[in-house]
Amino acid sequence: xxxxxxxxxxxxxxxxxxxxxxxxxxxxxxxxxxxxxxxxxxxxxxxxxxxxxxxxxxxxxxxxxxxxxxxxxxxxxxxxxxxxxxxxxxxxxxxxxxxxxxxxxxxxxxxxxxxxxxxxxxxxxxxxxxxxxxxxxxxxxxxxxxxxxxxxxxxxxxxxxxxxxxxxxxxxxxxxxxxxxxxxxxxxxxxxxxxxxxxxxxxxxxxxxxxxxxxxxxxxxxxxxxxxx
Numbered sequence: 001x002x003x004x005x006x007x008x009x010x011x012x013x014x015x016x017x018x019x020x021x022x023x024x025x026x027x028x029x030x031x032x033x034x035x036x037x038x039x040x041x042x043x044x045x046x047x048x049x050x051x052x053x054x055x056x057x058x059x060x061x062x063x064x065x066x067x068x069x070x071x072x073x074x075x076x077x078x079x080x081x082x083x084x085x086x087x088x089x090x091x092x093x094x095x096x097x098x099x100x101x102x103x104x105x106x107x108x109x110x111x112x113x114x115x116x117x118x119x120x121x122x123x124x125x126x127x128x129x130x131x132x133x134x135x136x137x138x139x140x141x142x143x144x145x146x147x148x149x150x151x152x153x154x155x156x157x158x159x160x161x162x163x164x165x166x167x168x169x170x171x172x173x174x175x176x177x178x179x180x181x182x183x184x185x186x187x188x189x190x191x192x193x194x195x196x197x198x199x200x201x202x203x204x205x206x207x208x209x210x211x212x213x214x215x216x217x218x219x220x221x222x223x224x225x226x227x228x229x
Contacts, residue, residue, distance in 0.1 A: 004209065006193060007221060011168050013113050014161060016177030017120035017127060018087045020214065021102055021134060023198050024178075027095050033059075035086035036067065043076050080181055081153060088122045088147070098135035105218045106140055112221075115142040115165060119157050119175065121182065123147045158187045176217065184208045 015021060019028075033055065040051035058070040067086075071079035110116045118141045120127055127146050131138060138144055143164055150156035162170060170191030177183025177196060184194040184206065195209040195217060202210040211217060 004220075006171075007174065007209075009172055010174045010193065010221070011113060011172040012115040012117065012165055012174070013109050013221075014117040014119045014173065014175045015106075016175070016179075016183050017118060017122055017130060018092075019178045020176060020183075020197055021106075021136065022096055022099065022130075023213065025095070028090075028092055031090045031092060031095070032083075032086045033067070035090045036071065036082065039076065039082055039086070040071070040074060044074065084121055084153070084179065084182055088120075088126065093129045093133045096130060096133035098133075101215045101218070102134070103136060105215065106136065108218065109221070110140065110142075114168075117141050117143040117145065117161060117164075119145045119152065119161055121147050121152050121157075152182045153186060155186050155190060158190050158192060162190065162192075174221075176214070180206060180208075 033052075037048050037051040037055060040046070040055060041048050044051065044054075046054070054074060055070055058065045058073055059067065064070075065073060067083045068079045071082055076082060106116065118127070122130065124146045127144065128138065143161070145157050145160055150160045152158070158175070162168075162173065165173075171193060173187075174193045174195060175183060175187045177194070178198050180196065180203070184196055188194050188208070193209075195211065196206075197211045197214045197217065199210040199212065209220075211220075
């Protein structure tokens, strides 16, 4: 796959954690939804069973409203933030498994770029547990920025990331994530290049690199590190 011209000047690459360094799955979706049922129950004063019924009646296994639209329809405020919160706080470590292709991509990126960093909305404890489950060491990254350091949605995490490389311009950074708002719109507003992965239906109006899966990125970026046997 040919490297887009605007990626040739990238000096630092940053990765999201949740549903970026591992793909989503039906099991993970159910764990995330269980978190949302709790939030619906708390907000509406109903039982968990009723909250699940209200959600599933609108979501319909992904064939109806999106998770965000479902929460909005039920009157929950900050629906997008709640979906991200569910993703980051659900206990996913029991279902995460290492992926050789992902770990190879990280190894090559670490050797090819001035910096390879992790910027995640998970807190430090959650981040450590998830990385252990994925067989990725914290020391694989030059810098790790978690929710304990700064928030992604208000841009503070990205500003902190940029501050670690004061000699570089924002367009020399590439951030790889999976969500249009927190992983594209926010960093792009600061001048950071973005890439969204695990995109089933690319949005032609979205000015971001959009890939079906993370491994496609390995062939697209001008990486120079170790290759698979």
